[in-house]
Amino acid sequence: MSEPLAPHERPFVADPIDTAALPDTPQRDYRIPATAWVSAPDTLLRLGDDLDEPVEYKRRIGSWLLWRAGPPMGEARYMAVAPDLSETFIFELHGKAGEGRGPDGKLHQRFRTWKESLRDVTPGGDHDLR
16 A cells, blocks of 8 residues: 655646535545635635645535635635635644634634534635624
């Protein structure tokens, strides 16, 4: 059995993919670019433009679809998209520091707490967006 490829070595797939076919967990042998998602909103497709980075699918967190432009550490941007495209939330990562408003309405400084807000708040739910 061969070792899994390092994340940056995994090839991008080119085949179109529907929302229902996006996997729950990260894939170990390939990456899914935002350009392959047939329902990708324009804001997602442009997520990494200023970073000069492709946007790739990472996983589902609760019902949210998590995408990233950039490396896992350093200058990167994450976007959580509701499956019906009705809502998006962005987390900006700068090295080990970051910031992003979650669906819980709070401004998060830690990526972990931002992801926890995705886990805990369902798209279309009652968000406290103060």
